[in-house]
Amino acid sequence: MMKVKSILLGVLVLTSSAAISQTSNLRKAKASYDKFNEVKSIGNATLGISDLNTAKEALEKAIEHEKTMELAETWTYYALVNADLALVDSTEASEGYIQKAIEAREKAISLDKEKENEQNLSILNSILAQHELNKGVKAWDSQDFETAYSAFDKGLTYLPGDTTLLYYSGLAAVNSQHYDKALAKYVELVPIDSFSNNKQIILDVSRLYLMQGDTTNAIKYAELGANKYPEDGELATQNIELNLMAGNEDKIITTITEQVAKEPDNKNLHYYLGIAYSETGDLEKAEAAYKKALEIDPNYLDANINLGGLILNKGIDLFNKTNNANLPQAEYDKEIQKAYGIFDSALPYLEKAVEADGSSFLALSNLKKYYEIKEDDAKIKELQARIDALQ
Incomplete structure (x- = not known):
């Protein structure tokens, strides 16, 4: 009886020791990953690779043990570590790391019922998006716009609505002549006033719709841009030209006249005014407008x-x-x-x-x-x- 009890006690102690060991691996991984992030924050992530590898080794042990293998935190950190390894690794191994990170992310999300790891998963999304951004830029530099678009677009699965990824994916789509895909990205940027290139985006959306043969939407966005940025001559001109193309001379005469007041030396505006007056039958005003354009040039x-x-x-x-x-x-x-x-x-x-x-x-x-x-x-x-x- 004493012998059996002694064996049972030994088993209990051993089991307890293993659990502590595995929990310790998770703690060790987190501590090593924190050290890596300290180095990363000062702009030299490569100096922290040894800490990343230490974290990875500890996590590989943690995900194999029954006490920690079903913890969302374990898989969240495993995903984070692999994602960062993918960023700092310039070899083909990078794709292997990123795949592990993606798989671990899915596992972490499925386990994190209480959303306790939401903040770290958000950080993970940023790292995965950065990886796709880097891949897209590399493809762009090689003039491989199809691959660039795919990478930027994939980055948006991690950071939906990110303005940089939307803009770059739109540019890549334009350069690969997928104008419908470019439109889908750019239209998302139109309402984002804080986006630095907002004016150009609205103008490009109008032009892309025109290339697609959709004059109605081309005019819609040209008018939106002209109203949103009344001092921008390029948007004003786009609005005027499209309305003239659509036969909206009556509607656009006032707009042209107002723009002429802002840019009296713009020969094109006087020319457009001549067209509008001519089409509405006011030939004297049309003649005067054409002559004004010719005074300038x-x-x-x-x-x-x-x-x-x-x-x-x-x-x-x-x-x-x-x-x-x-x-x-x-x-x-x-x-x-x-x-x-x-x-x-x-x-x-x-x-x-x-x-x-x-x-x-x-x-x-x-x-x-x-x-x-x-x-x-x-x-x-x-x-x-x-x-x-x-x-």
């Missing part, structure tokens, strides 16, 4: 083409109206001369457009139309030859 091709064409059409309208009216000869002659005077006033702009770009089909065609009206066969043939040469 006399060689402005599009303004010369539009102004020359507008004046030419004004003369044609008067010419046709006069021919269709039953007028006394003297009045008829007077109106026809007036029409020809309008034609001649268009000539400087028509010629300037061809001078600015001799390969412009529209510029050559408009000038040819003038000489057709003037019945100058030599000029008509010359210009037709130049037009034919373009084809």
Whole structure:
């Protein structure tokens, strides 16, 4: 009986000693990991590798023992240690560490019913996201944008909504021509006013929607950006251009006029105002706007083409109206001369457009139309030859 009791006592003591030993391994791991973090915090994580390895060895013992193998804390620290080893290891072994960290993370989450390790798991997520960020940057530097996108996107599984990862994944998607994926990332950044590149993101979202053929959303985000950043000329221009493309001239005239007041020397704004007035039938204001653009830049091709064409059409309208009216000869002659005077006033702009770009089909065609009206066969043939040469 005494012998049996002695054996039982020995077993109890031995079991108790093993439990203390395994708990000690967890404590040892935590202490070693804390030492590593002290070194890491001063910017030289590689000096703490020995402490990391000590922590790893202790944790490997802890996860094998029944007393500590089902503790969320054990697996949380095992994940943390392996994640940090992956960051400091530049060899192929890094991927092995990261895989262990990911598996341990899942185990820790499943065991942490009371969320006691939530703070450390949050730190773990940051480390895993950093690993993916580093991997993405490396792929980016190698022009492997597909891999870069995958890494940045995976990083977001650990840090959802992280602005750096959203931005980089969007950039990588753009460079790999996955514009739908880029949009998905950038749209998340639009409401984040604190993001330093917020203005550019809104502009890019508008442009990406336009590339996708979605004019409605392109205008939506251009207007949002213009309202959010009223002093930004690029967003204002995007809003104006898209609304003109969509045929919203009536709606956008006030916006253009307000922007002209802010940027009176911006030739493009005067040109856009000319288009808007022309499309709404206010030809006098359109002509004045085009002329203002040409005061700023006399060689402005599009303004010369539009102004020359507008004046030419004004003369044609008067010419046709006069021919269709039953007028006394003297009045008829007077109106026809007036029409020809309008034609001649268009000539400087028509010629300037061809001078600015001799390969412009529209510029050559408009000038040819003038000489057709003037019945100058030599000029008509010359210009037709130049037009034919373009084809």
